[in-house]
Amino acid sequence: MSGEKSLKIALLGCGTVGAQVARILREQREELATRAGANLELIGVAVRNIGAPRDVQLPPELLTTDAHGLIERADVVIELLGGLQPAGDYIAAALRRGASVVTGNKALIAAEGAALAELAEQNDAQLRYEAAVAGAIPILRPIADSLSGDQITKVMGIVNGTTNFILDAMDSTGAQFDDVLAQAQALGYAEADPTADVGGHDAAAKAAILASLAFHTNVSSDQVHTEGITEITAEDVSAAAAAGYVIKLLAIAQKSEAGISVRVYPALIKRSHPLASVHEAFNAVFVEAENAGDLMFYGAGAGGAPTASAVMGDVVAVARRVVSGGPLPASSQAQSATMLDFTQITTRYWIGLSVSDEPGVLARIADVFGSHEISIEAMNQQVSAEKSGAQLRILTHEASEAALQSTVAALQELDAVLEVQSVLRVEGN
Numbered sequence: 001m002s003g004e005k006s007l008k009i010a011l012l013g014c015g016t017v018g019a020q021v022a023r024i025l026r027e028q029r030e031e032l033a034t035r036a037g038a039n040l041e042l043i044g045v046a047v048r049n050i051g052a053p054r055d056v057q058l059p060p061e062l063l064t065t066d067a068h069g070l071i072e073r074a075d076v077v078i079e080l081l082g083g084l085q086p087a088g089d090y091i092a093a094a095l096r097r098g099a100s101v102v103t104g105n106k107a108l109i110a111a112e113g114a115a116l117a118e119l120a121e122q123n124d125a126q127l128r129y130e131a132a133v134a135g136a137i138p139i140l141r142p143i144a145d146s147l148s149g150d151q152i153t154k155v156m157g158i159v160n161g162t163t164n165f166i167l168d169a170m171d172s173t174g175a176q177f178d179d180v181l182a183q184a185q186a187l188g189y190a191e192a193d194p195t196a197d198v199g200g201h202d203a204a205a206k207a208a209i210l211a212s213l214a215f216h217t218n219v220s221s222d223q224v225h226t227e228g229i230t231e232i233t234a235e236d237v238s239a240a241a242a243a244g245y246v247i248k249l250l251a252i253a254q255k256s257e258a259g260i261s262v263r264v265y266p267a268l269i270k271r272s273h274p275l276a277s278v279h280e281a282f283n284a285v286f287v288e289a290e291n292a293g294d295l296m297f298y299g300a301g302a303g304g305a306p307t308a309s310a311v312m313g314d315v316v317a318v319a320r321r322v323v324s325g326g327p328l329p330a331s332s333q334a335q336s337a338t339m340l341d342f343t344q345i346t347t348r349y350w351i352g353l354s355v356s357d358e359p360g361v362l363a364r365i366a367d368v369f370g371s372h373e374i375s376i377e378a379m380n381q382q383v384s385a386e387k388s389g390a391q392l393r394i395l396t397h398e399a400s401e402a403a404l405q406s407t408v409a410a411l412q413e414l415d416a417v418l419e420v421q422s423v424l425r426v427e428g429n
Contacts, residue, residue: 005038007319010074010099011045012067012090013081017104017131018045019055020308021078022062032312036319044070055304068093076318078311079103088112095119095127100322102314104131104307110205110221113212126321128314133206134159134283136306137299138313143213147289152214154288155253156427159206161281161301162190162197163229163249167266168279170237171246177232189281199228200264203251210285211253211262217337219253219262225342227265236352236422239393240268243380245350246276250427254345259338261345265425268350273428343402348377348426353392353411354419361416365392368414372407374399389418395426 011022025032025042033039045058046067064070067090071077077094079101081087088108091101095116103109109116109129120127130140134157143152158164162184169180181198184190196202204224211219229249240247245268253262269276274296278284283301288294300306355361362379369376375397382391396404404423411417 005323006041007036007038007075007322008043008073009040009315010043010070010077010094012070012077012079012087014045014047014054014056014058014063015080016055016304017307017311018078018080020304021080021311022058023056024308024312026058032316036316037323038319040076040315040319043073046070071099072097074099075322076315077101078315079105080311081105082107084108084111088116091116091127092119095123095125098123098125100126100318101128102131102311102318103127103129104311105129106132106202106205106209107221110208113209114218126318128318129209130314131307131310133209134285134297135161135299135301135303136309137283137285137297137301138310139285139297140209140213141313141317142295142297143210143287147287147292150292151290152287153255153290155210155214155251155285156275156288157210157251157285157297158248158275158278158283159210159251159285159301160197160200160203160249161283162194163200163203164278164283164301165189165281166198167229167232167237167247167249170232170234171241174234174238176234177230198230200226200249201228203249203264207251207253207262207264210251211260214253214287215255215260215337217260219260219339223262223339225261225263225265229266231422232266233422235391236424239352239380240350240424243268243350243378243393243395244271245269245426246271247424248275248278250275252427255337258344259340261340261342263342263345267347267425267427269426269428275428343400343405345401346398347401348398349374349394349396349404350422350424350426351394351396351408351411351420352422353394353417354389354421355392356416356418357390358416361390362392364414364416365394365411368410369394369396369407372403372410374403374407391421 050063166180204226205221208219208221250267284298286296378395380393
């Protein structure tokens with residue numbers, strides 16, 4: 001059967017992931033043909049500089065700088081350039097001529113995914129992007145397909161390996177953020193400019209994609225409340241550990257009767273929670289569904305070979321549908337939903353204060369919380385020889401973000417409060 005049909009594959013980009021995709025297409029050609037039901041013929045690789053060094057050796061005749069010319073000859077286009085442009089134009093050009101597209105471009109899918117999906121549907125083409133979220137972990141297809149008959153209520157995960165490496169190292173060594181960031185850069189986990197990772201923007205794009213699929217609606221990255229990890233201190237991590245928690249950068253998409261909330265921020269989770277055991281640069285996504293219950297997907301969230309695995313899974317799926325024929329399923333991201341303002345979310349909070357070490361301070365602080373209808377679950381006070389005053393850590397019961405913000409504002413006006421040092425959320429059970 002593999003010899004009966006051949007699909008021409010165009011690869012755009014030959015970086016860390018693209019090089020591995022090219023290798024797999026060439027080295028595993030026979031196995032892929034058996035699985036896909038068609039020969040997958042790599043007809044060319046579009047690059048910016050033909051003479052640049054690469055992780056794999058490719059025949060010179062495969063390399064080209066003419067991406068549009070390559071797209072014109074392809075049945076399937078694999079886009080691994082990243083960024084909004086020119087990747088967006090290339091994908092649109094491929095879809096308009098009916099070529100299916102496989103991409104790992106999270107930023108583009110988060111920003112333009114709905115429009116590109118509509119373009120694909122109009123031209124009887126497929127658009128797949130499993131590699132855009134959590135590298136090798138098969139999470140998007142299970143959400144879109146396996147759980148399509150269920151009601152997903154929450155998706156919560158660690159979807160950025162760089163930040164997980166940093167926070168995990170801070171937890172295990174007690175080092176400060178800047179020191180661990182430098183280590184992550186030296187090891188290649190963090191870019192020279194790590195803003196997209198440590199600022200939470202990479203995770204926000206992935207959160208938007210997860211929310212769109214889980215809740216059958218269109219969520220863009222600019223609708224995701226985003227906070228990074230740059231303000232997390234060794235003291236925060238140490239205090240969390242003493243209380244039985246670990247700090248993780250979480251991407252959270254949650255649906256309730258009131259609407260949908262999508263946010264990214266560093267949060268405390270109990271060490272007994274499955275996500276707490278995700279170490280180094282690994283990723284994990286925790287899904288809560290009404291009938292399936294709790295599910296967790298875990299694995300390598302980045303890297304050339306792991307991400308190439310996700311790309312090739314999409315390529316084989318595209319090929320199988322092309323071979324089998326029949327109409328494509330209509331997009332399920334058509335439902336409208338209310339996006340909740342961030343002030344409407346409810347969770348628990350963990351607040352670090354530096355306060356005057358004098359009688360009556362704790363009572364006055366408790367009064368501030370009570371007057372804003374936030375109940376205190378636990379309060380821990382320590383006197384530090386290195387810092388003036390006493391260090392106070394307060395864990396609350398569940399409350400709204402609006403109530404939390406007004407409480408913090410009132411605490412900052414209190415003479416006994418020298419500084420509000422940190423405000424973190426507490427997630428998981």
